[in-house]
Amino acid sequence: MTDEFVDVLVVGAGISGIGAGCHLQKLCPERSFAIVEARPSLGGTWDLFRYPGVRSDSDMHTLGYSFRPWTDPKAIADGPTILNYLRETAREHGIEPKIRFGQQVVRADWSSPDAQWTVELRRADGGGSARIRCGFLFMCSGYYDYAAGHQPDFPGRERFGGRLVHPQHWPADLDCAGKKIVVIGSGATAVTLVPALADKAAHVTMLQRSPTWMVARPSVDPVGMRLRRRLPLRLALQLTRWKNVLLGMYVFRLSRRNPQRMRQLLLGGVRHALGPEADIATHFTPRYNPWEQRLCLVPDGDFFRAINAGRASVVTDHIASLTETGIALRSGATLDADIIVSATGLQLAMLGHAALYVDGERVEPSRTVNYKGLMYSGVPNMANTFGYTNASWTLKADLTAQYVCRLLNHMRKTGARICRPPADPDTALLPWVDFSSGYFERAADLMPKQGSAKPWKLNQNYLSDLVAMRFGTVDDGVLQFTYGAR
Structure with a gap:
């Protein structure tokens, strides 16, 4: 592979990389490309995560691709169904x-x-390393570390006599039937695991330091199903997708503009689901406002149903230490456990831990500034897919791939060899994301910055990005182009 050259090298064969390949094939048919994937199979997140109940935390009409609408009636889908959708997409295209x-x-x-990248690859089969050259590097490897999730160092961990597992690497031989299980965490993974485990376990306790905002919604979109009965399928699916895009934007905007109103709505939903006896103030009222972190979807209210049935419960406290038989809490209470599930979040990894060098100088992503949410200041001929924090990942992944194709076609048409955002943009610098989730805060010093104004500002608005990235001028006076033959 040392002498091999492709026009575009896509890194990652998850939801972003497969989508990038489909867009390149359709919109840049004269460009050669290859996709490299570190794992032995495609699917990314949806192939890696095998914990019970794993499912989407966004509706599949927006998490699915724009060019291949999601047709399954369940809009909140389980992991195996999503993986099959990705495999079918890759095969059909x-x-x-x-x-x-x-x-x-x-x-x-x-x-x-040379106006090109030389990419060093490590073979998983022990076959050493390889190299491939490319004119454009398209990073689609996601944003978290596949090797390990975030695992706190619990005091007394070595004393615990049961099994301690992390959802990111769920043991295939773990038998939960009849067991007492404590799930540590309050995010989407914990809210997914609790009802799934409660079907077989003796009891499941979700132990949280602080609550997360939750909202129940049907797994089957009732409006979408009515549209299907009355309209041609493709039109019904497009309308359902746009309905969900606009509804998501409305909820996010309301959360930012009138957080007290959104708090009332969300807490009202939880009270309706759990009844008047539930301690909503302690266990379901977060310290932060809605959409300062992602909302947790509860499809068909399954999490609340498990609590109402007595098969699950919520405890809000801090861990003092693990013991031989469970967890000792700071309040003095104890939780018995045969199995402890540490659903404590992700570990971020920028660019999949790949080392980047430009003309011999190491690039530290934290010292760069985002350009249009997909390129880095001073880094030529490279784009990185990073989805929305307030909406479905694929909405931004689709727009990113379409913009990259427009950029490549512009360069071919004009004879440009290199495109590069300026190394020192004249803009006030801000954190990469305005989000308080733990995995972002832990990795704040690893992430690029964003500017205070376009094109350096990271949009969290699909309509604004749609206009700018699909229809805006590629040569915007900021992106620098170098022309001429090699």
């Missing part, structure tokens, strides 16, 4: 032959004289 499995990008070197 001829993407599978483009994927090279078991090849992890460890380093990428840009050469300005």
Whole structure:
């Protein structure tokens, strides 16, 4: 592979990489491309996560691709169904032959004289390393570390006599039947695990330091189903997608503009689901406002049903230590457990831990500034897919891939060899995301910055990005182009 060259190298064969391949094949048919994937199979998150009940935390009409509408009646889908959707998409669009499995990008070197990247790959099969050259590097590897999730160092961990597991690497041999289980955490993974485990366990306790905002919604979209009965399927699916995009934007805007009103609505929903006896103030009223972190979806109210049935409960407290038989809490209470599930979040990994060099100088992502949410200041011929924090990941992934295709076509048409956001943008710098989730706060010093104004500001608005990225001018006076033959 040392002498191999492709026009575009896509890194990652998850939901972003498969979508990128489909867009490249359709919109840039004259460009050669390959996809490298560190794991032995496609699917990314949806192939990695195997914990009970794993499902989408966004509706599939927006998490699905714009070019291949989601047709399954369940809008909140389980992991295996989503993985099958990705496999079918890759197969139907001829993407599978483009994927090279078991090849992890460890380093990428840009050469300005050659106007190309030389990418070093590590083979998972122990076959050593390989190299491939490309004109454009398209990073679609997600934003968290596949090797390990965030695992706090619990005091007394070595004393616990049961099993301590992290959802990111769920043991295939774990038998939960009849067991007392404590799930540590309050995010989407914990809210998913509790009802799934409660079906077999003796009892499941969700132990949280502080509550998370939750909202119940039907797993089958009733409006979407009515549209299907009355309209042609493709039109009904498009209208359902746009309905969900606009509804999500409305809820987010209301949360930011009138957080007290949104708090009342969300707490009212929880009270309706759990009844007047539930301690809503202690266990379901977060310290932060809605949408300062992601809302937790509760499909069909399954989490609340498990609590009402007595198969699950919520405890809000801090861990003092693990014991031989469970967890000792700071309040002095104890929780007995045969199994402890540490649903304590993700560990972020920028660019999949790949080392980046531009003309021999190491690039630290934290010292760069975002350009249009997909490129980094001073880094040429490279884009990185990073989805929305307040909506479905794929909405932004689709727009990013379409913009990259427009950029590549512009460069071919004008004869540009290099495109590069300026290294020192004249803008006030802000954190990458305005979000208080723990996994973002833990990785704040690893992430790029954003500016206070376009095109350096990271939008969290699909309509604004749609206009700018699909219809805006590629040569916007900010992005720098270098012309001429090699």
